[in-house]
Amino acid sequence: MTVHTVEQVRHALITPDPAARPMMRWWWFGPDMDRGEIDRELRAMADAGLGGAEVALVYPLRPGAPHYLSPEVLAHLRHAAERARELGLRLDVTLGSGWSYGGAHIGAEHAARRLRWERRDLGPEALDWELTASWPGDELVSVHLAEGLPPSGWHRLPVEGYRLRIPAGRGPRTVLLAWSEVTGQQVKRSAAGAEGPVVDHLSAAAVRHHLDTVGGAILGAVPAELLGSVFSDSLEVYEAGWTRDLPERFRSRRGYELLDVLHLLEVGAPEAAQVREDYGRTLSELVEEGFVATCRAWAEEHGVRFRLQGYGQPPITLGAQRGAHLIEGEGAGWTALTQSRWASSAAHLDRREVVSSEVWTWVHSPSFRAAPLDLLGEAHEHLLLGITHFVGHGWPYTAPDAPGLGWTFYAAGALDDRNAWWPAMPELTAHLTRLCAALRLGAPGAEVALYLPYADVRAARGRGHDLWAACRAHIGEQLPAAIRRAGYDLDLLDDDALAALDPAAYPVVVLPRVSRLPAETRRWLDRVRAAGGSVLAVDSPAYPDGQQLSLPEESGDDARLRDHATLAMVGARGGSDAEGEEGADGEGADG
Template identity: 40%
Template sequence: MEKNYKTEETSMRKSAFWPSLALAIGLYAATAQSESLYEGFTTPADEARPMVRWWWFGPNVDDAELVREIKAMKQGGFGGFELATLYPLTVDGNVPYLSDRHIEAVRLANETARTEGLRVDITLGSGWPFGGPHITPELASSRVKLIKLPLPARTTSVSLPDLNPGERIVASFIGTDAQTAELVEPATKDVAVCATPDERTVFIVLQTPTGQQVKRASVGGEGYVLDHMNPASVNAHLSTVGDRLMTAFSAGPPYAVFSDSLEAYGTDWTGDMLSEFQKRRGYDLKPHLLKWFEDAPDSAAIRRDWGLTLAELVEERYLTPVNDWAKTKGTRFRSQTYGHPPVRLSSVRLTDLAEGEGADWRIFSRLRWISSANHLYGKPVTSAEAWTWLHQGAFQAAPIDIKSEADTLMLQGANQFIAHGWPYSPPEAGEPGWAMYAAAVFNDHNPWWIVMPDINLYLQRMSWLLRQGEPVADVAIYLPQDDALGASKPGNVSIDGQLGRRISRTLTAQILDAGFSFDYVDDQALSAPGFRHKVLILPKVTSINPQTFKQIEAFEKAGGAVIAVDQAPTGARVFNTIPESDLSAKLVTLTTPDVIGLTPEVGFVHRKLNDSDLYFVANTGNRAVTLPLKFRAGSSGQWWNPIDATAHIWGGEPVTLAPYESRLFVFGAADKAGPAKRTPPQRRPLDGGWSIAFGDQPAKPLATFGSWTDDPAKAHYSGIVTYSRTVKLTPADLAAGLTRLSFGEGTPESIPSDRRTGSQAWLSAPVRDAAEVFVNGKRAGAVWTSPFFIDLKPHLTAGNNRIEIRVANTAINTLSGQPPANYSALTAKYGERFTPQNMNNLKPLPSGLMQAPVLETAP
């Protein structure tokens, strides 16, 4: 059913981000009418604005600064914040997590945000994963470990080890080796045995806490990580932390409570595992426990059943109760549903809002894991924890880095951004203020903040647009869940953690480069309402559930194509078994590619509307490409510029994309472009006559363009520098379209093959790092990403035109002139809770306009 965009938008704006869930879903799921699609693109709904993760350190916050930062968020184009409380950054002034002072600060933040029309989410705990001082050893995440005790010949008993809090003996075995050891029932302190002339071993399976502590915890938030499979543990956290936090929301509940990725490492057990295993799997696990630790012929099957039991318990005892608890509080549960302990892709259906992460769009991805589940189960919004580790080292990231990663996230299905993030920073911290140890900085201490509204408008525009209609994906990749769980090891049980070894970069490339989009699907999701794909790929699957294979056979009989890569599952009949290297060629024989003419650097997303087709196409590489693109939905239409929201006729001609450029292609009734006006190309270099002013200093004549750090006196300057001159234009110049101000293309940088986690734009840009352009005193727009130009046509007049280009760099130049932060006193008081990343030996980065701008006509 189509909905009127303007009516819905007005209603949603008035509700200031606290609409009913049904209304919110109705907006996101509705297919925009063709008349409103372009309007929504140019002026997107507030609900699509990016959020920011707001870190409170300590917590140690000041009321006035909280209010100031919230207002700054709004001015920068953010739609709200997710409040997260982390480790202290000051020796004094911290208050305990969940103390009265902390709760009052949360209350103020919520009330202020509501007044400003901003959304508020809150992390349901300090640091991650959930836990804290309320989690005793008996409630902590646990594992089983194997203890081996020698049993000398003719011994009749053996003493058992003393137990620590949270420990208990699960089972004991005696034998010459693990393969032949027999199960015995231990007494409290010792095991009675029959004497033999041979030496033997007592194998003791011991349940014990993993010992993992909450990571990056605030003062008062320290303690064990909870057991996600223990109802008492989950309930203790909800009552102690969740209920207490909700007392701060007297003005209205948060939009959502948040759980970060499951990182309870080492977890592989819970207290009633034996009885739950028996009930679910139909046999007694105890006699088979040693097969968990040492390989046996049926170890893989035991480990598969073990891991599946854990995954079911996480669903029933963590995801469902927390989601239900959130509803009772009038809020929603936003969850990163992957990691340790294991969860299934289909587990995502159990949470109100689902979030992923991961910038590499051509490997197995947790973000695509989330977006696939959302597509399969009809959840229209996929949020992304965005820009974690961006251009590693706080304050290193520039706007083009943000754009380059944002596009890779959208190629994986993201349509809501949670910026990682905004560090609270008091005035006494100086400039550029505090930073989170492993994140980019998105607050107003960064000089390039001047273009933050422009960046956020791009993200908002794209997020809104990519929620319209329905996703189009011809191919589904079956996740080999049984194989992943069968490969589990003690202390390492994760489905998604294994899949990167089974869904290779080559497999992913074969699908993408053939011109197809894809989703992942697991056993349970094969019956989900959104499983409407044409081709199902089985990637090197060895083991598959018989019931699942029946579903796959039914899919094939109904007209779907099934391809097994490299091998067919054991005992299964699959008609198409091909080498991985032949997958692209096979796919194009089964169905028509959605897009032809791509390169490995260029990806796309296809959304199907009632009367239109929309394609998002992005160049993720650092070099320009010219592509003979052909779209399944049409041979001609229009392309929309997502930076300035202009629409252009496209007649099927080759498409040139600058480094990190993205475009939208629209076919059908939504076309809004007018006829193209072609003019002879003209260029007018603006080499001379410029002046330059640093901050509020008087302007001086500019000798040459290039990095201002070349002047040793300006090497550590972070801030705004204004370049200005007068340009005289004739009526003929304006009629010819000599109105585009171009700054150059930039130079590709070498991409290291051993680069670490994180992403960045590998381009030496001609504008370092962002610029606002003013014409005759009025802001004409911003230049912050490739292609580095701006059309000044609406602002230019015949005669003299005063051009001002206000360029801002990063804060690294200031930091490089300061001694490294000394955290020794902090560590002495609180222990080492974090390690700054890439903050040693900082050097000033190039800053300013690298070359003279040019006035030119648009091609």
């Protein structure tokens, strides 16, 4: 770890690194662009002290827009990149229109898929069915039969194509049919000509097809050396719980046949929790390999960095973000488990100096109500979450002849030179640049590691497709807020990070309502205690050797946690004062 002197910090505050300047997400509507306006808006960004823009091509606001990836649009992208370079600005671009990745080039073979269950009640008679798919692209995955009411003794039935023969039984029965179907989700806020299905993020072949089609066109028009990075917005591929080769991939990883026990994802049984956990873990591995690793490899092949908002659905893990060259979060709230905390925790594992966040989303809605103090206050919260770079949300391109105030994006932020307070923007950006530049010289200093209970949320029926959201709900607001309000900082940790993590890295590890704990994680916790650290088991029967604490169900601060001896020990070792005024109200918690 590099040691920086006081003089170096002073220099960073007086002459900050230009790379620390805030950027803006730059919405191109249509994309219906005027080259003169592109030049004018880039100049306005530079004059305001911004460091660059991330081009996001979204829905048209008037008829007649040229189609996405048309020669005209690609020429505008090339021009914007060249002009940005002349002005000393960084230009990034999303490898797709709207979000998530997908579009008109995605057919059923590459589209996101989900499981659909069909339940039918049967009598005792033998049946010979010719099953029919409800929609084009639907595929029958497996069939399971149970006897009696309530159903019991589930077993898988053989299927010949779509022909199902069920022998006679002794009484009422239930049959479950598992179908793999295209989710039907379309790209959100797509540009003209970019409408179409979201890509299967679990399939490397599908993701590569998207990157070659869309990214190939963009990088074919804009040289990689003119781009700061290529970008993926947050993963919002809803219900994406299947891909065509999942049974084979599951068998090779988990060592048993998924289709034999697939019904346990839908019905309750004592053994269902382990199957659900294994299924969720496999999905996480596939999105890391099929999407994150594929995007990084593609970017490296084309000489550009890959920036990722790595949370959402499919169930991407915290650790998977580390596969991107640049990690980004979003969401303010210094006491909460926001996506920014999720992102900064991943970055801290690798001691990365730069971790960005999408800021000012929906700020003081509707558009043009936000003032500099709104932006400043939210930015400070992101700094308290470990963020060291800002990507503002955002700057709406507006046509010179647009009526009224011009064009705006639906999500509130219209943070451009149409605002009456714009003369104050250079001072605001200079302030944020100084803070980010100085913080990049420091090292993460969290005293507490908060464990992410993946096994519990995966094992719970109906949860786990979005690990960040499921873990946040499982942990609750009370526990992280109590740690932060006591004056301590925290990092989130998952099982995959522990193999390479020094057990002495954090004085305290907190287990939040953990009832399922992998054996490797249990052994790592033993090493934490052997190294002199403490393991605080909060309503966590899975680790009886830790210091036990039970919290009430209701939300709100809890003095028992704030004043717990373990956290007091952190104060003694870390030199902070949990009872002091600054620790109580949160100021200085990340100093």
